[in-house]
Amino acid sequence: MPTNAALAETAALIGDPARAAMLAALLDGRALTAGELAAAAGVTAQTASGHLGRMTEAGLLAMERQGRHRYHRLATPAVARLIEGLLEVAAAAPRRAVATGPRDAALRQARTCYDHLAGRLAVAMADAMRARALIELTPDGGAVTPAGQDFLADLGIHATPARTRLFCRPCLDWSERRPHVAGVLGAALCSRCFELGWVRRRAGGRALEITPVGWAGFADAFGIAPEAVRG
Amino acid sequence: MPTNAALAETAALIGDPARAAMLAALLDGRALTAGELAAAAGVTAQTASGHLGRMTEAGLLAMERQGRHRYHRLATPAVARLIEGLLEVAAAAPRRAVATGPRDAALRQARTCYDHLAGRLAVAMADAMRARALIELTPDGGAVTPAGQDFLADLGIHATPARTRLFCRPCLDWSERRPHVAGVLGAALCSRCFELGWVRRRAGGRALEITPVGWAGFADAFGIAPEAVRG
DNA sequence: GCGATGCTTCGGCCGCGGCCGAAGCCCCGG
DNA sequence: CCGGGGCTTCGGCCGCGGCCGAAGCATCGC
Numbered sequence: 001m002p003t004n005a006a007l008a009e010t011a012a013l014i015g016d017p018a019r020a021a022m023l024a025a026l027l028d029g030r031a032l033t034a035g036e037l038a039a040a041a042g043v044t045a046q047t048a049s050g051h052l053g054r055m056t057e058a059g060l061l062a063m064e065r066q067g068r069h070r071y072h073r074l075a076t077p078a079v080a081r082l083i084e085g086l087l088e089v090a091a092a093a094p095r096r097a098v099a100t101g102p103r104d105a106a107l108r109q110a111r112t113c114y115d116h117l118a119g120r121l122a123v124a125m126a127d128a129m130r131a132r133a134l135i136e137l138t139p140d141g142g143a144v145t146p147a148g149q150d151f152l153a154d155l156g157i158h159a160t161p162a163r164t165r166l167f168c169r170p171c172l173d174w175s176e177r178r179p180h181v182a183g184v185l186g187a188a189l190c191s192r193c194f195e196l197g198w199v200r201r202r203a204g205g206r207a208l209e210i211t212p213v214g215w216a217g218f219a220d221a222f223g224i225a226p227e228a229v230r231g
Numbered sequence: 232m233p234t235n236a237a238l239a240e241t242a243a244l245i246g247d248p249a250r251a252a253m254l255a256a257l258l259d260g261r262a263l264t265a266g267e268l269a270a271a272a273g274v275t276a277q278t279a280s281g282h283l284g285r286m287t288e289a290g291l292l293a294m295e296r297q298g299r300h301r302y303h304r305l306a307t308p309a310v311a312r313l314i315e316g317l318l319e320v321a322a323a324a325p326r327r328a329v330a331t332g333p334r335d336a337a338l339r340q341a342r343t344c345y346d347h348l349a350g351r352l353a354v355a356m357a358d359a360m361r362a363r364a365l366i367e368l369t370p371d372g373g374a375v376t377p378a379g380q381d382f383l384a385d386l387g388i389h390a391t392p393a394r395t396r397l398f399c400r401p402c403l404d405w406s407e408r409r410p411h412v413a414g415v416l417g418a419a420l421c422s423r424c425f426e427l428g429w430v431r432r433r434a435g436g437r438a439l440e441i442t443p444v445g446w447a448g449f450a451d452a453f454g455i456a457p458e459a460v461r462g
Numbered sequence: 463g464c465g466a467t468g469c470t471t472c473g474g475c476c477g478c479g480g481c482c483g484a485a486g487c488c489c490c491g492g
Numbered sequence: 493c494c495g496g497g498g499c500t501t502c503g504g505c506c507g508c509g510g511c512c513g514a515a516g517c518a519t520c521g522c
Contacts, residue, residue, distance in 0.1 A: 003335070004255050005248065006321040007314070012246025016480075020239035034499060047481055049500050059324035068489045068498050078320050083238070085313045090237040092309065093290035104234070247510075265469060278511060280470050299468050299519040 013058055014086065018043050019051045023060070023074070023083055028112040028206035031064065031073035077182070080114035105231050106207035110199060116186030117193065120229045121210065121218070125189070126180045128222040137179065144185065155221060156196070157188050244289055245317065249274050250282050254291070254305070254314055259343040259437035262295065262304035308413070311345035336462050337438035341430060347417030348424065351460045352441065352449070356420070357411045359453040368410065375416065386452060387427070388419045 014020055018041040025040040026032060032040070038048030052072055055061045062075040074080050110121040117125070129135045134148035144152065152158075181189060193199045198214030210218070210229070218224040245251055249272040256271040257263060263271070269279030283303055286292045293306040305311050341352040348356070360366045365379035375383065383389075412420060424430045429445030441449070441460070449455040 003318065003322070004252050006324065007255060007317055008246055008248045008251035010246075010317055010321040010324070011242050011251060015239055015241075015243025015246035017236065017239045018480080020242060021235050024235050024238060038499095043480090044482060045499065046483085046501080050480085053500085059320065065489095070499070076320070076323065078316070078323065082313075082316045082320050085309070085316050086238055086241055087234065089290065089307070089309050089313050090241040091234070092307065093237065093241070249510080266467095269469095274510090275512060276469065277471080277513085281510085284470085301469070 010058065010060075013055060013060065014083070016051070017041075018047065019055060022048070022051065022055075022072075023079075026061070026072065026074050027080060027083055027114065029073070029080070029115040031071035033069045033071055037072060074114065077114055084113065106202060109229060109231060110208040110210055111206045112190065112208065114182070116180070116182045116190045117199075117208075118180055119208075121199075121208075121224075122180035122186075124224045124228050125218070125222055128224055129181070132223075135181070135185070137181075151221075152188075155189075155192060157192050241289060241291075244286060244291060245314070247282070248272075249278065250286060253279070253282065253286075253303075254310075257292070257303065257305050258311060258314055258345070260305070260311070260346040262302035264300045264302055266300075268303060305345065308345055315344065337433060340460060340462060341439040341441055342437045343421065343439065344413070347411070347413045347421045348430075348439075349411055350439075352430075352439075352455075353411035353417075355455045355459050356449070356453055359455055360412070363454075366412070366416070368412075382452075383419075386420075386423060388423050 014023060021041040022037045025037060034048055034052055035045060037052065038045050041048060041051070043051075052061065052063070052070075056063050056072070056075075059075055060079050061072050064071045064073075074083075108119055110117065110119040112118065113122075116122070126135075126137070129148065129151075130137060132147070132151075133145055134151045135145065136143045180186070193214070196213070196217060197211055198217045199208045199210055202209050215226050218229075219226065245254060252272040253268045256268060265279055265283055266276060268283065269276050272279060272282070274282075283292065283294070283301075287294050287303070287306075290306055291310050292303050295302045295304075305314075339350055341348065341350040343349065344353075347353070357366075357368070360379065360382075361368060363378070363382075364376055365382045366376065367374045411417070424445070427444070427448060428442055429448045430439040430441055433440050446457050449460075450457065
């Protein structure tokens with residue numbers, strides 16, 4: 001069965017420490033240069049180059065040249081979901097010296113996932129929006145209600161020209177095991193939160209810091225209690 | 232970051248041709264003996280034994296001894312979803328000598344996925360049930376309506392003691408890219424279809440054959456037109 | 463008890479593939 | 493046009509891990 005071989009090939013591609021580190025570094029949806037990815041993986045530029053080429057050819061990554069830099073990002077949302085799924089079953093595996101440090105706690109609170117928000121913050125946002133009937137979520141799509149349109153407009157998100165599919169995919173994140181808003185709407189919400197200064201990238205990785213303005217904003221606009229998001 | 236290492240380890244585990252073949256063989260949710268899996272992977276018993284041990288220890292597989300046989304199955308639904316996700320991105324990769332044969336066509340029509348039905352048949356069933364408001368599907372759960380309870384009872388599925396979570400997870404299958412009913416309800420529907428003789432395992436693998444009785448039953452109970460399911 | 467069958471453990475062979483140094487290519491700024 | 497930085501290609505080293513033969517346990521049938 002040829003489809004089996006492809007399965008193994010793809011998994012093997014992800015199953016190398018250096019490549020896995022690169023993929024994890026890209027999981028927040030940003031595009032990074034080859035050099036940055038080499039550093040993230042702890043290998044030299046030439047080694048990284050080989051890895052990046054293979055992953056791009058296999059359709060895991062997409063590459064874009066910009067001047068003398070080459071920016072690499074995850075090729076599709078499906079790849080991001082796949083990596084998250086891998087993290088999920090890896091985390092469910094028998095605990096081997098886990099040492100759940102503060103970095104993990106920060107990740108669980110708020111992070112980016114591909115192009116949208118994840119973690120307790122994102123789940124709370126999705127819950128709040130559903131509770132107020134601003135959005136509906138179905139497994140294969142989702143919709144913004146008229147009330148939701150107004151709400152989003154108030155937030156400063158006007159994107160939606162009538163039939164844009166502002167879908168939500170579960171993107172069941174590995175920490176919360178509950179869905180949050182992904183898709184076009186998720187991306188719009190995420191970038192708006194950045195614009196408003198509600199969240200900010202933390203130094204070390206893809207964990208996000210919620211600013212004082214953010215806590216106020218989330219409470220105000222979404223009715224989110226800080227203690228529901230804080231560890 | 233220790234979580235990265237776990238990611239690579241898990242992926243590497245899946246990324247071996249022999250192990251991938253075993254996992255693919257288990258994807259339909261049955262439990263197979265070590266010998267059968269060795270044959271499926273095309274390796275000797277002792278090699279297979281090593282692979283099975285490692286996958287079990289990593290939480291990918293679960294094992295159960297029965298007499299002098301040891302039955303292995305996927306440890307959790309999450310593992311099944313992961314493999315399907317892997318197949319999805321592997322299939323999306325640049326076509327390399329695909330040769331989409333009749334086996335693929337059969338798989339696309341109807342197959343089992345872990346413990347429930349997948350393929351066009353399963354998607355049609357989910358669509359039909361939602362269209363008639365027999366079930367609701369949300370990304371993190373799902374519900375059977377009162378009308379749905381009656382419908383299921385007519386089908387011979389009485390399982391549901393009040394608050395049983397008959398959840399649906401998208402299980403977005405790689406062929407249809409649309410959700411179908413998984414979870415407890417999915418499993419119940421699947422086994423009931425077998426009991427009723429509506430579907431039958433095909434010789435070669437996890438593709439299912441829809442019997443004449445089945446075509447009639449699906450049309451009758453779900454209003455599914457055969458041409459919506461046939462290739 | 464004895465042999466057969468199913469599975470696991472041990473030991474050793476071997477090849478795939480990741481790694482880096484060196485060299486080459488491309489694109490930029492001056 | 494030239495120097496420099498980012499990235500890729502080439503070549504060779506080396507170790508991890510998959511593979512099997514042989515031997516060791518377990519379980520069943522008789």
